[in-house]
Amino acid sequence: METQTAKGHFIENIIKEDLAGNKNNGRVVTRFPPEPNGFLHLGHAKSICLNFKMAQQFNGKCNLRFDDSNPAKEKQIYIDSIMSTVKWLGFDYNTPFYASDYFDALHDFAVELIKKGKAYVCSLSAEEMKEYRGTLTEPGKNSPYRDRSVEENLDLFRRMKEGEFDEGEHILRAKIDMASPNINMRDPVIYRVKKAPHPRTGDKWCIYPMYDFTHCISDALEGITHSLCSLEFEDHRPLYDWILDNITIPCHPQQIEFARMNINYTVLSKRKLQRLISEGVVSGWDDPRLPTLEGMRRRGYTPSAIRNFCDVIGVSKKESRIDMSLLESCLRDDLNENAPRVMGVIRPLKVTLENYPQGQTETLAAMNHPQKPEAGKREVSFSRHLYVEQDDFMEDPPKKFFRLGPGREVRLRAAYLITCKEVIKNEAGEVVELICTYDPETRGGNAPDGRKVKGTIHWVNAQDCIDAQIRLYDRLFKDENPERDSQDFVENLNPDSLETLEHAKLERSLETAEPEAVYQFERLGYFCLDSKDSTPDKPVFNRTVTLRDTWAKVATRN
RNA sequence: UGGGGCGUCGUCAAGCGGUAAGACACAGGGUUUUGAUCCCUGCAUUCAGAGGUUCGAAUCCUCUCGCCCCAGCCA
Numbered sequence: 001m002e003t004q005t006a007k008g009h010f011i012e013n014i015i016k017e018d019l020a021g022n023k024n025n026g027r028v029v030t031r032f033p034p035e036p037n038g039f040l041h042l043g044h045a046k047s048i049c050l051n052f053k054m055a056q057q058f059n060g061k062c063n064l065r066f067d068d069s070n071p072a073k074e075k076q077i078y079i080d081s082i083m084s085t086v087k088w089l090g091f092d093y094n095t096p097f098y099a100s101d102y103f104d105a106l107h108d109f110a111v112e113l114i115k116k117g118k119a120y121v122c123s124l125s126a127e128e129m130k131e132y133r134g135t136l137t138e139p140g141k142n143s144p145y146r147d148r149s150v151e152e153n154l155d156l157f158r159r160m161k162e163g164e165f166d167e168g169e170h171i172l173r174a175k176i177d178m179a180s181p182n183i184n185m186r187d188p189v190i191y192r193v194k195k196a197p198h199p200r201t202g203d204k205w206c207i208y209p210m211y212d213f214t215h216c217i218s219d220a221l222e223g224i225t226h227s228l229c230s231l232e233f234e235d236h237r238p239l240y241d242w243i244l245d246n247i248t249i250p251c252h253p254q255q256i257e258f259a260r261m262n263i264n265y266t267v268l269s270k271r272k273l274q275r276l277i278s279e280g281v282v283s284g285w286d287d288p289r290l291p292t293l294e295g296m297r298r299r300g301y302t303p304s305a306i307r308n309f310c311d312v313i314g315v316s317k318k319e320s321r322i323d324m325s326l327l328e329s330c331l332r333d334d335l336n337e338n339a340p341r342v343m344g345v346i347r348p349l350k351v352t353l354e355n356y357p358q359g360q361t362e363t364l365a366a367m368n369h370p371q372k373p374e375a376g377k378r379e380v381s382f383s384r385h386l387y388v389e390q391d392d393f394m395e396d397p398p399k400k401f402f403r404l405g406p407g408r409e410v411r412l413r414a415a416y417l418i419t420c421k422e423v424i425k426n427e428a429g430e431v432v433e434l435i436c437t438y439d440p441e442t443r444g445g446n447a448p449d450g451r452k453v454k455g456t457i458h459w460v461n462a463q464d465c466i467d468a469q470i471r472l473y474d475r476l477f478k479d480e481n482p483e484r485d486s487q488d489f490v491e492n493l494n495p496d497s498l499e500t501l502e503h504a505k506l507e508r509s510l511e512t513a514e515p516e517a518v519y520q521f522e523r524l525g526y527f528c529l530d531s532k533d534s535t536p537d538k539p540v541f542n543r544t545v546t547l548r549d550t551w552a553k554v555a556t557r558n
Numbered sequence: 559u560g561g562g563g564c565g566u567c568g569u570c571a572a573g574c575g576g577u578a579a580g581a582c583a584c585a586g587g588g589u590u591u592u593g594a595u596c597c598c599u600g601c602a603u604u605c606a607g608a609g610g611u612u613c614g615a616a617u618c619c620u621c622u623c624g625c626c627c628c629a630g631c632c633a
Contacts, residue, residue, distance in 0.1 A: 184561095
């Protein structure tokens with residue numbers, strides 16, 4: 001369940017203060033402004049949750065707005081994916097907004113700046129621009145075109161719009177201060193010629209506004225009150241404010257910056273994720289090992305777990321590297337509460353109950369959730385031939401191992417106590433079958449004589465089960481910081497991030513499993529049907545996350 | 559000695575002059591027909607460092623150190 005953060009983070013506090021001072025007539029309007037040039041990942045989820053939750057908490061609203069001012073990079077498929085992902089995460093927006101819907105207004109504001117002598121058409125080449133810009137420690141120089149007349153600027157800008165010039169020939173710049181210590185204020189470009197069709201406006205435009213010009217005006221046009229963005233835009237805030245202060249617009253949103261998140265053992269940047277995909281390290285944008293929201297969805301992550309995680313990590317201005325274990329903990333919290341329990345054996349070992357009547361089958365009742373009797377019971381079938389987990393048998397077990405071993409008795413979950421009588425091996429010396437006896441007096445799992453068994457293991461009826469492929473996922477990188485020592489992060493990949501097991505044996509009830517429905521395979525972890533590769537003939541289950549395993553910890557310690 | 563930002567437990571993170579919340583992780587213990595869940599217990603004499611102000615400082619002042627971001631006609 002979603003935990004409430006008792007205390008507010010700094011953005012929440014700013015909003016509260018604004019509300020207390022009646023700053024925006026009590027309105028709170030935020031926005032999530034992705035550029036549709038890729039798929040959403042966990043980093044975006046933090047922003048989505050922050051923006052939508054601030055709106056929810058203060059009875060305001062949050063717009064989904066596509067920041068689509070660069071047609072060279074943007075595509076409709078990304079727009080569609082982003083919309084569906086935001087909905088899946090659990091947030092409602094009525095109709096999406098698009099910066100491209102403001103292209104006319106943006107153009108008019110640019111003309112206003114020109115008329116006020118606050119913008120000019122510059123005809124320096126890209127290289128010359130770079131030279132004139134100066135460096136971090138040296139001021140820039142004024143462009144020789146800086147003092148063109150308003151008339152000439154208007155004419156040139158009009159001709160840019162009409163397609164008279166090629167890309168790069170002329171650009172429109174704000175006239176601010178070439179000597180500013182803040183490079184963003186050194187006469188930034190606000191419009192450029194780009195002869196590319198736009199996914200939404202088609203061929204209507206051949207000039208497109210730059211981010212700094214587009215974003216603040218889009219915010220103002222939508223009546224955004226709090227424009228939340230990440231830290232790297234801190235240096236852009238003076239420009240954000242300058243533009244709104246120099247055009248005629250009645251609204252001036254407040255930009256507030258927060259730190260983006262990092263998580264260990266993975267990467268969270270479009271560029272790096274893109275590389276993993278293009279180099280074939282993973283199968284695509286929705287590979288279950290990726291921290292993309294589509295990948296996590298396919299893996300079995302629930303929207304609620306992700307929302308809770310975003311809540312728990314907080315919001316601050318400190319750069320962070322969050323433990324993957326925190327994410328997994330949020331996931332397990334949700335899954336433990338909500339996933340029905342079933343039994344599946346992923347590395348089967350045959351068991352024959354020598355004293356169980358040949359040909360007999362019986363049906364046992366198993367709890368769907370031990371902590372929730374109201375979740376009911378299901379039927380599982382039992383016979384003389386079973387499968388148990390290879391890991392649950394040791395020929396020469398240490399004292400603390402309380403599973404199966406020669407002569408040992410264990411409980412089969414929701415069934416009977418069995419005792420291992422004989423171990424059958426193949427020529428290679430591998431254990432291939434266990435001959436056991438069962439105690440007919442222990443149906444359900446308790447011995448009438450009160451004797452205790454330490455171990456309970458899961459099992460499946462060999463004569464009534466389904467065959468499935470299991471995909472075990474592990475962290476994508478070996479090192480908690482994939483880029484440690486500035487080495488190429490791809491060299492740090494975990495070669496065992498995916499282990500595929502064929503012919504796992506699952507209880508029959510899983511036949512009706514639906515993609516995205518997560519089950520707890522008792523004692524193993526949480527699994528869900530793969531939404532892409534599964535077929536009725538050959539079900540494929542993804543391991544969402546393991547159960548916490550203190551035994552594994554003890555075992556590796558010794 | 560360009561500008562901007564950040565430094566509180568292994569990791570996040572509260573704290574806003576009155577004497578270090580919480581979560582994850584970790585370590586013990588209890589319950590348990592999942593070695594799961596659940597429940598207890600422990601885990602920063604100290605807040606990047608050094609000075610100073612104050613009866614009192616993580617919180618105020620000064621200096622120092624460290625880390626991140628910025629020189630796209632990307633967002």
